Amino acid sequence: MSSVVVVVVGGGASGLTAALELKKSASAYYTSPITVLVMEASSRLGGRILPCDVPVEYESIGGGVLYERVQLGAEYVHGGEHLLDVFLSQKNIKRIPACVAAQGDGGPSGFQESQATVAYYCGKRKTFIRFQPDNTSSTEPWLANLNAHLRSLADDSNATSSAATTGKSVADGLPRDSFSREMADAGYGNTLAAGSCTLLDEGETRIMEVAWDKQASGDATPEGGMSRVIEELAADVCDAIRLNHYVHTIARDAETNRIRVGYVASYAHPDDANSAVPEEHANEILVDAVIYTGSLPSLAHVDVSPPLPKVVIEAARGSSHSPVAFASEAIKAAVIVRGCPYGEDSDTDLHAVICSNSLWPEISFRRAKVGDNLWVCGGFVSGTCAEDLKSACISRAGAARWRNETCVVLLEQLDSMFGDGGKGWRASAGQLIGDHDAEVVPPSNRVVGAAAYAWGSDPHARGGYTFPRLPGASHVRASLNAALWPDVRAPPFFLAGEACGDDDGAPMTVHAAMESGRRAARRAIASIAGRGTLQSRM
Structure with missing residues (x-):
């Protein structure tokens, strides 16, 4: 049996948590091999978690530098x-x-x-x-x-x-x-x-x-900073991580009924966030599910076919009519x-x-x-x-x-x-x-x-930050958390991240992002299993 492939777009807290959950669920409940790929467009992991080592000139060590x-x-x-x-x-x-x-x-x-x-x-x-x-x-x-x-x-x-x-x-x-x-x-x-x-x-x-x-x-800070969380998550899924991999196309492949993911490897984005993405389509992979954890404004720059639901498109484009707020x-x-x-x-x-x-x-x-x-x-x-x-x-x-x-x-x-x-x-x-x-x-x-x-x-x-407008946050999060492409019986596309966090807690938090990643991973596994692609251990 060929390997099932799931691509997680984004290497932040939600993406790495999704990858970890996919690996755990696959090994615990299924005999079918599952390949998980975390495609992160930048050269670093962490998403909204960003450590910076600031050099400090310190005279007591002979004019050396500490960080x-x-x-x-x-x-x-x-x-x-x-x-x-x-x-x-x-x-x-x-x-x-x-x-x-x-x-x-x-x-x-x-x-x-x-x-x-x-x-x-x-x-x-x-x-x-x-x-x-x-x-x-x-x-x-x-x-x-x-x-x-x-x-x-x-x-x-x-x-x-x-x-x-x-x-x-x-x-x-x-x-x-x-x-x-x-x-x-x-x-x-x-x-x-x-x-x-x-x-x-x-x-x-x-x-x-x-x-x-x-x-x-x-309320607390983790010892070593929040970046320690990313380091530990990455260590558990290190074989799945692909840095500098920019996903520009996510499309349903009618012939195979799988998802075609187009990406650019060894990608270096220009500093200007409004610059056009490269038109290179040399790298493609067929996968069974995609979990998109990048920011919703970034999703507006991805060619998604068939089109996403209206609520997601408006949120991604920062529409004033969107139920999702964007700073x-x-x-x-x-x-x-x-x-x-x-x-x-x-x-x-x-x-x-x-x-x-x-x-x-x-x-x-x-x-x-x-x-x-x-x-x-x-x-x-x-x-x-x-x-x-x-x-x-x-x-x-x-x-x-x-x-x-x-x-x-x-x-x-x-x-x-x-x-x-x-x-x-x-x-x-x-x-x-x-x-x-x-x-x-x-x-x-x-x-x-x-x-x-x-x-x-x-x-x-x-x-x-991107977050559901108030009030009505529960309805908006439910729409974003739901599997996309509802016309497909076992949908292959899921969202996770800061705008999809749990209602039962503080919005725009790391724990809400992690929980959204775990939830998306479990739904992706259930969707793939519903197609008969995975062989259960039961």
Whole structure:
């Protein structure tokens, strides 16, 4: 009997999980050989998980260089008792507790379990405030007001994905010109890529609060970073991985009733994400099923025949009528600085500092793994907020250097938040991050390394995060999770990835992506078995 072939398009968390599940299911239940191929267009694995080793000049080793690993993509494990949590346990990867403000709303999850604290920066008032559970009702009444308001939404018994929207903004329930309203706008606007809290009404907010509250405890980072998860997954399916393999055609072959996959091997995509794909069709393979885990915007550049369902086509093209939302940009940056910005004697991290009226609305701090008294300051922004940051940086530094300028803006925000103490965070950057107009100061003064990544310029992701619009997320995910080409009795094409994650949990998470990959693999196996192609062990 000839081997059954399944191609998994994309080598991120969902794709590698799908490949692992295919191998496990095949060996456990069938005697027929199954060949699994993971075709990843880029030269790396990980998808939205992107580690970066930043060189740090360190004088104590004789002027040598050490490398601090930062995560420029997905970073946190949200909640527990899901596939990612099980995988970490199986691989003996420790979870390092992290305190993450749920949706940036001022309600930190897992606060008592973590040594980290949560803080807020009110940009309009130039005020930096730390969250302390014992004083929110007295010295910080605005924070208690915000928490009570949002928690009441989460506690609403009617807060389901089918809840009707009210047309009333969540901010409308807060006092005008108040700290709490300012923080709500900053937190929700950034996290949901909406750009402004006014675009989220109370019905949508209830949905998000319920989803995130289910994951409220156990937030953490994997020891070694989220990239460790990819490394472990890849080790289990290493023989299946094909890097630099760009899939450009997925078509049903009527003669064999299989799927014809056209691809380019040893492929190097141009930096411009809008460049036309090569018209080379020399490499083809007939397969029994395809699991597509790439981003939906990337799917719009693949020739699929017969055409995909309307909901998928609109989502892939970023149509304004699509029930799937698409953030055209998402930017993450990290600067490595000498000394803790918020106190030389501090030994606690700050996970999730929500900053209103700031170009970087969400930042965090952690102690670096290398060197003495080095700290990593990370910034994240998406959606219209990211577009605003990009525009500001292009105007300041030009199109060629705007990514470097995002790090300079982050340093300026540190100046504003904590005061420069006569040292000046931005001035300390010098030429280290390409800001040739700044005062050149030896890196050992304050800033010792920096890195930034813009997902909108990624030729494979082709933009920021993709997720079902709210409300109605359950219906959209069900449509995306369903096997495609419904006219075929045993459909051969399945989707997985960030837009197809489970409803029972936080959206746009690594564990939801992994679970979508496992689900697609099981459906693909069932579909192939339904055609009589696989011989059961039973």
